[in-house]
Amino acid sequence: MADARMRLLELSERQGVSLAALSQMIGRNPSYLQQYIRKGSPRKLDEADRAQLAGFFGVAESELGAVEEISHALSANRHRRDWVAVPRLALGASAGPGALAGEEEPFDSFGFSDRWLREHGLDQANLSLISVVGDSMEPLLRDGDEILVDHGWRPLRDGVHVVRLGDALHVKRVQQGQAGEIRLISVNEAYPPIDAALADIEVIGRVVWKGGRL
Structure with missing residues (x-):
């Protein structure tokens, strides 16, 4: 330019x-x-x-400057096939008091390298991005961060998951308790764990990536 x-x-x-x-x-x-x-x-x-x-x-x-911009656009188009669009959903997963789920409709998308997804065993069809709301997962996840959620079915294991409890979405560390029970743990120790029956929890997906502003 x-x-x-x-x-x-x-x-x-x-x-x-x-x-x-x-x-x-x-x-x-x-x-x-x-x-x-x-x-x-x-x-x-x-x-x-x-x-x-x-x-x-x-x-x-x-x-x-028109030629340079056109050239840049053509170059971007050549590499577009190497990227896949993951939908951003108008949802907030609470990292604090439970947040009511919003509309589960994409309002935008975020590009991820197809190779990166394959290297991590992730299928584009099972992925979405949602926002973190609240501070109970700080410093791991901060208010306003976006998290990549893998909705593909896998055996439930300890880790950070998005779960639905009642009408509210939460992002928490999931720890299996006694038979038929589950514990939702916050990273921020100011928030006590939430114990719930496994039957009352819907596991939306596992958090596999995060992004946010510095």
Whole structure:
């Protein structure tokens, strides 16, 4: 994009029109194009802005960055087959007081490497991402983290799972207790364990990955 910025600066100087005037022409604040050229913010021009500027100067849009963006898109498309989309569900699994389940409909997706999933024995069809709500699993899981849940059937074993208890979803460490019982354990010791009959618990899936902002 550096070449596109320099070309825009060259065209403005050649035509004797200021960057502030050009910014206002495309409906932006007067410092918009100055920041674009000098500071690289925004990283690229919006398509409509680029088209208007190219038309004003009588040059091809490619001179202002269009070719680079198209090339990047083509490159991304070549590698798209190596990635799979895992649905993000509008659900919150409580890491605190029980959270009521939301709509189990995807609102977005997150790309995972197909090879990474296969290396970890994960099947795309059995995966979804949901958000963590609350602080009972800190520092392992924090409020707002997203967790990858494997819904594929496996024998229940100790580990971090998403479970449904009544109408509420929880993300907890699952520990099997006496016959017919299960214990849900928080990492944050401020929260006591929850003991429940296995018959009252629906295991939604095992947590196999987490992601979140620093």
